[in-house]
Amino acid sequence: MEITLDKKSANQGLVRISLKEEDYQDKVTAKLKDYAKQANIKGFRPGKAPLGMIRNLYGTSVMVEEINSILGEKLNNYLKEQDFKILGDPIPDESKQQDIDWKTQKEFDFDYKIGFVENIEVPLDSKIKANNFKIKVDDAEVKETVENLLSQQGESSNPEVSEEGDNLYGDLAKADGTWSKTLTFPIDKLTKKLGSKFIGVSKDAVIEFPSKDVKKAQWDEAFGLTDEEKEHVDGDLTFTVKNINRTAKAELNQTFFDKIFGPDQVKNEEEFMTKVKETLQANYDKESKVYTEEELKKALVEKAKIELPEEFLKEWLLKANQGKVSAEDVEKEYPAYARQLTWSLISNHLATANDIKAEHEDVIEKTKAMVREQFAASGLGSQMEDSMDMFVDNYLKGEEGQNYMNMLTSVQNDKVLAMVMEKLKLKDKEITVEEFKKLLEE
Known part of the structure; x- marks a missing residue:
């Protein structure tokens, strides 16, 4: 042989x-x-x-x-x-x-x-430029959040004529009739210039406007369109009003405080504002951590300059998923796959070079944190703690054990990124919420 x-x-x-x-x-x-x-x-x-x-x-x-x-x-x-x-x-x-x-x-x-x-090298030196982003929640953000909460908790009605702050339900369509979608959108999410066209209108009104008047982020934030749907919204558009939804603001009182944070968690307006700011800051801390890590990954990928066998990988992906994907699908998804694969190679290399290991106990603790967060979002966090071990065990055994392997990889990535951040001594960069939103749009 x-x-x-x-x-x-x-x-x-x-x-x-x-x-x-x-x-x-x-x-x-x-x-x-x-x-x-x-x-x-x-x-x-x-x-x-x-x-x-x-x-x-x-x-x-x-x-x-x-x-x-x-x-x-x-x-x-x-x-x-x-x-x-x-x-x-x-x-x-x-x-x-x-x-x-x-x-x-x-x-x-x-x-x-x-x-x-072969020969993967990722020197962790000062040539790698990355920031540790810190989002600062200011009073304006707190005020806006409280205003939104007051609107959400208020009483709803369906007036005959729209006003600023209303939500409109109806059909968004291309003027030539080749595409349409029924949706609800808040007038306040549009620019003042465009939003004014939707104020003072009644049911069955047809509002005409060019797609260029809608800012890029508003297709998501206001109209909630998918990437595929965004491809249709070019040229002249119309919106046919089917209904007008208005919510009167709730009162800033103990009943409202209890609805938002639970019974007797805050006892006055000052405590409520403080709690809102703390909650917002905690949420943005998570988002900024994710953003910092993603930017750091990009910097490491650029530094490593790993050349993947693109032709081979595309052929392999097509054969490995035979019947499930087409050559066009592989071509479309390959850039995202290549980025993930490159990061995986870097993470594994740095883990080996620095003796970083994802232990079973780490997987359990990370999974518990994930389960707690999910239940907390549904308001059931404290009630589920006694059954935590069962939830964790069921999740990790799911997908024929693939959930466990995914969590193991996630733990390793966390440890690798923590090590890199410590070695590179990333510089803290404080930004506002608005600045952070602009970064996400880039």
Whole structure:
């Protein structure tokens, strides 16, 4: 047996496994003898059929089976011995295998395409530029949040004519009639210039406006359109009013305080404002942490300059998901896949280089934190603590154990990023909520 590697490029290669008859014949003969002991063939007592007859009946299929077993084992062991990182799975040259004459050939060559990366280096030095973003919640943000809460908790009505602060329900459509969607949107989420067109209108009114008058973020924030739907909203648009929804503001009193934070959590307006600010700050702290980490990942990916075997990976993704995705799907999703794969390679490299390990206990604690957050959002946090172990166990066993592996990876990423942030001594950069929103739009 001979195994050779031809590196076609810096990240793609061809592994050839050459087999001679002596490499597989003993295993084939042993398997046929086992068949003979169990075979029940007409004209012979059970297990007494001649080996030659068994070979004629089953020889080719057994040979194919044993050769495939040998190939899988030898290829796997060979790739494990290499000092480069294999990506995806080897792709057999099917066209070459189709030319094999299994009945007459004694010697075989099998070719496998491979994709890999080697010599990953991620020096953690001052050349990596990244900030530790800190979002400062100011009084204006608190006031806006309280105003929204008062509106949400107030009594609703359906007036005949719209006013500032109302929500309009109706059909957003292209003026040429080629696309439409029924939705509700708040007038206040639009610019003052555009919003004025929707004030003082009644049911069945048709408002015309050009799509250029809608800011990019407002397609999400006001109209709630998906990326696919946004592709339709170009040129002239219309909105046909079907209903007007108005909510009178609630009163800033103890009943309101209890609705927002629970009974007797705050006892006056000053405590309420403080609690709102603390809650907002905690939420933005989480968001800024995520943003900081994503920006740091981008900086590390740029620094590492890992060249992926794009052609190989696209072919592998198509074959690995055969029937589930098209070549067009792979082409569209590849950039996101490549970014995630590159970060995974960097994370694993830094974890190994710095002896960082994700322990089972870390996985349990991170999962508990996730479950607590989910239940807290639904107002059931404190009631679920006694059943926490059951929820965690059920989640981690889900998706045939894939949830556990995903959480393990997440823990490793957390530890790697924490280590990187400490080594690079990221500079804190305080920004306002508005500045943060602009960063997200870029």
